[in-house]
Structure formats: structure tokens, C-alpha cells
Amino acid sequence: MVLYLNIEERLLKGDKRACARLITMLENNDKEAVNILKRVYKNSGNAYVIGITGPPGAGKSTLTDKLTKELLKQGKKIGIVAIDPTSPFSGGAILGDRIRMNDLALDRNVFIRSMGTRGSLGGMSKATWGAIKVLDIFGCDYIFIETVGVGQSEVDIVKTADTVLMVMVPNLGDDIQAIKAGIMEIADVFAINKSDLDGADKTKVEVEMNLDLNEEKDYRPPVVKVSAGQNKDIDILLDKILEHREYLEKTNELENIRTRNNKLEILKMVEEDLMKLILDRAVKEDLLENLAKEVTLRETDPYSAKDEIIELIVNNE
């Protein structure tokens, strides 16, 4: 692999190739990438992160494209991380979100990166957290994170974004879907896309009725009908997103959200490293294998087996 010189310095100057390479290194768990981020982390914190989530085919990529164009009119620099699923069988992926964003490719104020989930289940990829930092330091004012097409419970985006936009389309299910737990609870702004289709009004009403049942708070997520394909009412949607930002900033809630998210990120990394530490030892010494067999033969039980593995680490230090 060709190692780039001065990747750090070039990233700070807004060099696209340095930005791209650093994201690649993070995706591949390169330790040097983490060292670079440690040194330049203090330069981040200027970007506002907008998560875009919703079912497959709802129009997340097209909407991201249109929202980006609105922000470009205001002279902003935009980063986009678009995530698509990795095959659980081959490890390969088809990353096709760029197809909806082709006119953006040449704008010097836009950087688009496609990512495979590479085994993560929450609708994002593990490297997304790092990519956000890189794009922030690269100089983006806004970063869009487009999750994979989600079902009902892929809610990792809420641990990452400042504002979560839920993109819905008419006729995907009855009104019970709207009152279910999970993905419907995490949105700060709802977009009912494909508003030209029959049923858009009904979907909007269902979402509104569900919001009526929430405890009363200062902020109520707005529900906006848009058509990304026809570029209709995108400006209204963007206003609602920016109003949410304003609300968070005015109430100091933004700092709370970011602190909560940082805590989750640190914990997640601690968890991963600890797991690796434990499993490296337990697997190397065939302990896991042997214990599993003993559990099958009823020579021990899974709970005592777990205690034995934990003890291995605790007593070791």
C-alpha cells in the first residue's frame, strides 16, 4: 500500500485525497489512522451532523442530494457518508447511493463516501464514527449520514447525529406501524417523501396522531410532505431541520446530546477492545471451545462457563 506523506497536514488544508485515504485507513482498522485522529481531534467540532434514515427505497439518497443542493446555495461545504449493506456471505457489497447524487460529484464543496456495513447491525458501519471526524476536520459545515435502508430497530444513527431525519413513504403499512417502538421514536424531523402518491396525507396524519400521544415537550418533531424526485418542498424541509438545530443550540441540548453520544462511543470502543482481549485469550487456549463442549455434555452450565472466562481476565491483571 502506498503510504501518503503528510496526510495529517493535507487533511487540515482540505485535501480530498488525504481525506479519502484516511477514511480508507479507518475502515481497515489501521492504527496509524487512529493516531492521526488523536492528534487532530481538537480541530473538529465545527460540523453539524444530520442523520437520514428510513426504509429501503424511501428516497434517502435522492433527498440527501436535494438537501445538499439547498445548502450549497448558502455556500456551505458538505460531506456525505452513504451506507449500504455488506453481504453476510461473501463480505462484498454493492454501494449504489452515488447514482442519485451524480451532479454533486464535481462540486468542490462536496465530498461523498460510500461505505459497506461490514458486519454492523445498527444501520451504519463501524468506521462511520471515524469518517464523521475526518470530514469535520476536512472542513465540512454539514455532514449527512445516510443509513442503510432500515426496518424497525436500526437506531444507531441517533447515537451519532445531531438531527435525525426519518424519511417515510405512503402505503407501507397501517396506522399500527406508526405507534410501534424503535425507529419511529428517534426522529427529530419526519419527511413523507413521494408526496405526489395517494396516501401521503394519510401517512402524515398517522404520524401526527402518534406524536399527539407523546408527552408534551418544548419541541415536537415536524412532519413535512416532500417530493425529492420532483424537487418539491425541499426548502421547507431544510428549514425544519435548521429550526431543530436552532432549538438544540438555544436550549444547550446540543451539548447534552453530543456528550451522551461521546459517552456511547467511548463505551462501545471499550467494549470492543475488552471483548477482543478476552476472546483472544479464551480462544487461543481453546478454553471457549472446551467450555462449550462441557456445557453440551451437562458437565457444567453456561453461567459458570461465563464466570470462568471473566475470571481469566480479572485475575490476570
Next chain:
Amino acid sequence: MDRPIRVLVAKPGLDGHDRGAKVIARSLRDAGMEVIYTGLRQTPDQIVAAAIQEDVDVVAMSILSGAHNHLFPKVVNLLREEGVDDMLIIGGGVIPEDDIPYLIESGIEAVFTPGTPTKDVIEFITNNLRR
């Protein structure tokens, strides 16, 4: 190598047929690669911008319109102008045998014509990565 190979599959020029590109994309996916598909009617500038932002290992282009002698070398040259020297650039499509030597000379490292088994493409990519 424990990281997936990243491949940009692009359709430069004006022809509207991407069945072949999709078959290739799907085969590369099944071989464990991450395939970024750009869609139809890409300009060389768009392909180069995407290749750089996506930091791919391979740029794979497909043309059925006959414009390969013009468009393939243009992508190679634009990438060189950007200082990119570690991407493998390959092409495919309806390309007359007589044109292949010129394309190879221009920096396209392999040209795959109709009837090529997808495993040949996979093998070529795996064996000729530049990083």
C-alpha cells in the same frame, strides 16, 4: 489481505445499456469486493472525482457505444493529472480486437470483451492490484 477490495464500476459516455456492468458488479460483490456503482452516462471528470473520493483500488469501465478510444484514455490521463498512480484501471464492453493494443498502450491494463467469464475478471483484479 483482510480488507475488501474496492472497485468503482462506471459507465462513461452516452450508451444506456448497463446489463453487463451490473453482471460484473454482482460477480465482484459475490467475490467479496465492495463495488461502488455510479450509474449511466458518466463524464470522465465524474468518474475521476468518484474514484478519488471513494479511494478505490480498481476503476472498471464499460462502454458499448464505440467511444472507448476517446473516453478510456481520457480517464487514465485525468487520474494521472491528479497524481493517482495506485489504481488499477480496466475496461470492457463491445470493443474491436484491433483497438485493444491502443487502449493497453494508453494505460488501460486489461480489456474484457463479450463472453469473458466473470472469474477471469475477478482473477485479473486480485492478481494485479497496485496497493
